[in-house]
Amino acid sequence: MAGWDNPDVDLLYDVNGLAERAPTWADLTMEYVGEYGTVLAVLLLGLWTWWSVRRDSPDRPAAATAVAGLVWAPLAACVALMVNIPIRTLVQRPRPFVDHHDLEVLVKGKTDFSFVSDHATLTMAVAVGIFMVHRKYGLISIALAVFAAFSRVYMGVHYPTDVLGGLALGTAVALLLAPLAMWLLAPLVRAIAASPRAGRLVWAGTDPEGTPADAEEGRDGEREKSPTGGRGVLRRRDRDLAA
Numbered sequence: 001m002a003g004w005d006n007p008d009v010d011l012l013y014d015v016n017g018l019a020e021r022a023p024t025w026a027d028l029t030m031e032y033v034g035e036y037g038t039v040l041a042v043l044l045l046g047l048w049t050w051w052s053v054r055r056d057s058p059d060r061p062a063a064a065t066a067v068a069g070l071v072w073a074p075l076a077a078c079v080a081l082m083v084n085i086p087i088r089t090l091v092q093r094p095r096p097f098v099d100h101h102d103l104e105v106l107v108k109g110k111t112d113f114s115f116v117s118d119h120a121t122l123t124m125a126v127a128v129g130i131f132m133v134h135r136k137y138g139l140i141s142i143a144l145a146v147f148a149a150f151s152r153v154y155m156g157v158h159y160p161t162d163v164l165g166g167l168a169l170g171t172a173v174a175l176l177l178a179p180l181a182m183w184l185l186a187p188l189v190r191a192i193a194a195s196p197r198a199g200r201l202v203w204a205g206t207d208p209e210g211t212p213a214d215a216e217e218g219r220d221g222e223r224e225k226s227p228t229g230g231r232g233v234l235r236r237r238d239r240d241l242a243a
Contacts, residue, residue: 011160012096012103015153020104031106034119034151042123042130042144046073049130049137055204060193063203065182066133068189072181073129073174080125080173081118087169088113096159106155117158120149120166128174145170 019027050070057063093115097105123145131138149163193202 008159008161009096009100012100012153012156015150015160016103016156019106019154019156027104027106030151030154034148034155035107038123038144038148038151039119042126042141042148043074045137045141045144046070046126046130049134052137053133054200054202057203057205059205060199060203063205064186064189064193067193067202068182068185069129069133069178071185071189072178073126073133075181076129076174076177077122077125077170079177080121080170083173084116084118084121084166084169087116091115093159093162095157097156103156105157107157110157114158115162116165116169117149117152117163118166119152120145120158120163121170123148124167124170125174126170128171129178132174132178 019030022030050067053066053070054063057066092113095110095112095114097103097110124142127138127141127145130141145167149167152158152163153160189202192198
């Protein structure tokens, strides 16, 4: 075991040592949670956030902004994973069990490079995307992403710096590209919100005059008189939904 001349390896042994001392059922649980459960949990929380914001947003523009942000969350994860491909190829760091044969490895068959962790990258990118839309659910998602990172070291398939790099990469992609992503996604979500049929995918509330959320919206913010002199429909001005 390496000493403090290599803190990364030392911490790897400390965390992975928990798996060595844990009962079999605990290791099996961590194996499935760390490999599949955390990713699934973060994605499901993203869906729950979408269901909440479409129902609880005060108006259609606010809902469209939130939904556009939630669409960006999984897209950010995909972009971050693509960015990780050249990083892994450049660094070419072997998995920790290649050089440290006495580790307790819970998941066999990992042959790709170790830096940076795809699991940590994916879960943190989605979590940060959720956090930009909903603070409470975002914090829960970030906690799940951190746990996913911990589990990768626990299972002996990543060094601590692999998962820290993944958390940093996912965060950077989700935050730095968010303005461009929202600029591109907002018009699409705004168009969906204005659709009589698909509008409820964005907002499930009612307009100020009690009009259903899927009522027709126009391009200017004036009430127009109907040909018979009656009360016209409420038309809203297009708003910039970019966050």
